[in-house]
Amino acid sequence: MTTGWAVREDHDRADAERYRELLAAARSAFEELGYGATTIAEVTRRAGASRATFYVYFASKEQVFAVLAEQVRDRFTRAQDLTGIDADDVDAVLRRTIETTLEVTVEHMALMAVLNHQAVADPEIRDLWVEIQREAVHRTATYVAQQARAGRVHPVADPESLGLMGAGMNDRYAPLVVNGTIEIDAAVEEMHRIWMACLGR
Known part of the structure; x- marks a missing residue:
């Protein structure tokens, strides 16, 4: 049971870190490029993540x-x-x-x-x-x-x-x-x- 909780906490921390990375990447893109020129592809490129990963956390x-x-x-x-x-x-x-x-x-x-x-x-x-x-x-x-x-x-x-x-x-x-x-x-x-x-x- 203890091991199971530890694994879950590791996953939670990893999820939280990826979420923060995507937010940071989106913020830098919006600030540098503006809203209209920022794309999901640009956000994921900056975050080093896939498009599918982006959609795990955000709908759009x-x-x-x-x-x-x-x-x-x-x-x-x-x-x-x-x-x-x-x-x-x-x-x-x-x-x-x-x-x-x-x-x-x-x-x-x-x-x-x-x-x-x-x-x-x-x-x-x-x-x-x-x-x-x-x-x-x-x-x-x-x-x-x-x-x-x-x-x-x-x-x-x-x-x-x-x-x-x-x-x-x-x-x-x-x-x-x-x-x-x-x-x-x-x-x-x-x-x-x-x-x-x-x-x-």
Whole structure:
């Protein structure tokens, strides 16, 4: 029985590794070639896998792209997780979430560009991408509103508008970080200073 479980676990690990390899190959292809020019053949070539293997894990190119988009959503959700930090320490919360969300934007900038482009033509991708963006802004706005009600901050604008501002700063600073115009620590500091001013701190 023990041997049987060990063999099953080895298979599970191998399956998980192949799944990750296919996702990584698909992501690199989408980022380099764009959605339209990426083919299943190109993904399997990069992954060193057969077409049949691809179909064990994904039904189509559309599905693997949707999985990658969902990974972006999950990364943004984790970036705004306040576990281990005092949620009422506004300065610490903003400094941490500014840094983590900017890191996610930098890490996924190329894929997000493909998502933006594909969302124009694909209603399902558009709905998912709108959801990803709306969730991140809404979580920020909810936090600002809660802290405003508690009297810890005095927003100069509607919380939802400030959430949009934060997302916009991420989008503008990320390319500057990628091309070396500014270090990420300096970008975080500038964004934090702007946020503090906008929250009357």
